[in-house]
Amino acid sequence: MDRRAFLISSFGSFAALLPSSGWALPPPIKPKARVIVIGGGMGGATVAKYLRLWGDAVAVTLVERNARYVSSIMSSLVLTGQRTIADLTFGYDTLRNRYGVEVIIDDVSEVDPTRVAVKLTSGKQLTADRIVMAPGIDFENIPGLDDTRMPHAWKAGVQTDLLAKQLGGMPENGVVLLTVPKMPYRCPPGPYERACLIADWIKTTKPRAKLILLDTNPDITVEKDIFTRAFSGPYAKVIEYRNDVEIISADAAQLTLSTNAGPVRGDVINVIPPHRAGALVAASGLIAGSERFVPVDVLSYSSKAAPNIHVIGDSCATTQPKAGHIANQEAKVCADALVRIFAGGQPDPSPVTNSACYSTISRTEATWLNAVFQFDAATRSMVAVPKSLAASQNWTAENFKDMAKWFAALMADTFS
Ligand SMILES: Cc1cc2nc3c(=O)[nH]c(=O)nc-3n(C[C@H](O)[C@H](O)[C@H](O)COP(=O)(O)OP(=O)(O)OC[C@H]3O[C@@H](n4cnc5c(N)ncnc54)[C@H](O)[C@@H]3O)c2cc1C
Structure with missing residues (x-):
């Protein structure tokens, strides 16, 4: 399949089937499942x-x-x-008005996996047949880190x-x-x-400034060839890459990070903590010991610790990228599995997901990387299909334009 067909098949199919306006799916009057x-x-x-x-009679909050x-x-x-x-x-108006989703703006403070119930900060309590958790990520603590002085963004x-403002105010010969x-x-x-x-921005706005990239990992974690070429090519005089650097603590007053390789000072400090x-998922008892993400069964994204609670997105532990x-994609596999389960069936035994990723290498050029993942019954995990792995050889302006189209399609599929 060529690259454009791949992108269209990722999101295009269902959107294309829907009438363009005046169409609404009201919430079910007699729901079969919640x-x-x-x-x-x-x-x-x-x-x-x-x-x-997909689940006509499923009530969704x-x-x-x-x-x-x-x-x-x-x-x-x-x-x-x-x-x-x-x-x-x-916003959430389309989910509410077009798809009949009940949207409650509130904070979930507690999940009871046994009762399949949640408590909201407002004091409200809700129960259901299943709960799907997609709360994204939180950060591990770095002693001394002050995210107003050293934003994660x-x-x-x-x-x-805040980070944009700090970059704008950085001295002409500043260090990021x-x-x-x-x-x-x-x-x-x-x-x-x-x-x-x-x-790229430094080169034209503050040419005497530089950026030090402190990587906790032993090496560049993805697209190594592309980023190595960018760091040693157009950005050789701007970016200094250091690997195996662990951030031990931060001193916001001195704008200094203490690391396993000694202290490092900067004028603008963008710390992305582990x-x-x-x-909420840790507080709900879905993670054991030192695990950071929730183990799930990738046929339905049901938690291994609490089968009626499903966890998707960055919070779950799978072999697919966060x-x-x-x-x-995980959301669609989960929705399909739930609809089948509510109808008395079983999840699809061989789900397939895909990933498309663009990386901006300059303010006008980007690269791309694609993969298809398929369920592997032996390991019960999603495994990248070798033939599907493809990447651009270089950064181009055309890729940058395609990136905007991909983003618009992904967000429309999610929110419209
Ligand atoms: C700089 C940057 C660039 C990125 N670029 C890309 C890219 O090019 N392509 C790509 O595919 N991905 C990209 N990502 C990653 C992508 O943003 C995440 O992987 C994705 O948002 C994860 O989706 P999620 O649903 O798990 O979490 P999120 O999208 O973060 O959603 C979590 C939601 O849960 C809500 N929430 C959390 N706790 C509670 C609670 N207790 N009660 C109520 N609500 C709660 C939050 O408010 C939030 O709205 C990028 C991320 C960053 C930071």
Whole structure:
């Protein structure tokens, strides 16, 4: 399959079947099953929509703490002034009005896996046949880290605007520190592409400045050839890449990070701390010991510890990358499995997902990387199909334009 057909097959099919306007799917009057979805991001919004599309008589309640969702995808372009947070903001009106999802803006404070019930901060309690959790990520603690002085900007919104402002105010010969957390983390190419974007911006706006990329991992974690060429080519005089650097603590007053390789000082410090599943999943007893993400059965994304609770997106532990595109795919596998289960059947025994990923190498050029994952019965995991693995050989302006189309299609499939 060629690349354009691949992208269209990722999202295009169902959108194309729907009438363009005046169409609505009201909530079922006599529901056959009830599902509570926690978190209205890339995974949660998609599973809510597709449960309603595929499960006519399934009542869906989505609980999300923010009235509007800000996409982290594309958010590094806010740092270079090419996008705004407003461009990346999506609401829940279509899920509510078109798909008949009950949307509650509130914070889930407790999940009871045995009763299949949730408590909201407002005091409200809800019960269902199944719960789908998609609360994204939270960060592990780094002693001394102050995210107003050293923003992560890894959950887009105020943090992204803050980092953009700090970059704008940086001295002409300033030093930017950017850290890469240990794997697994959301958007594997993300920190490297952010380094490239900032470096490209530095070259024209503050040519005496530089960026030090402190990678906790032993090596560049993805697209190594591309990023190595970018770091040693157009950004050789701007980016200094250091691997195996663990951040031990931060001193916000001195703008210094203490690392296993000694102290490092910067003028603007973008620390992306190590990730773990959204705090709520750990509090719900779905994670054992030192695990950071929730073990799931990838046929339905049901938690291995609590079968009536399903976990999708960045919070679950699978062999697929932590990415919005994959969260959207996991949501569809989960919605399909639930609809089959409610009808008295079993989940599809051989699900397939796909991942498309673009990395910005400059403010006008990007690369791409594709993979298809298929269920492997022997390991009960999603395994990349070798023939499907494909990547661009270089960064181009055409890829940058395709990236905008891919993003629009992904967000439309999730929120429209
Ligand atoms: C800079 C950057 C660039 C990226 N680029 C790409 C890219 O190019 N392609 C790609 O595929 N992915 C990309 N990603 C990754 C992508 O953003 C995530 O993988 C994706 O958002 C994960 O979806 P999710 O549903 O698991 O979590 P999220 O989208 O983060 O959604 C979680 C939602 O849960 C809500 N929530 C959490 N706890 C509660 C609670 N207790 N009660 C109620 N609501 C709650 C949150 O408010 C949030 O809305 C990028 C990420 C970053 C940071």
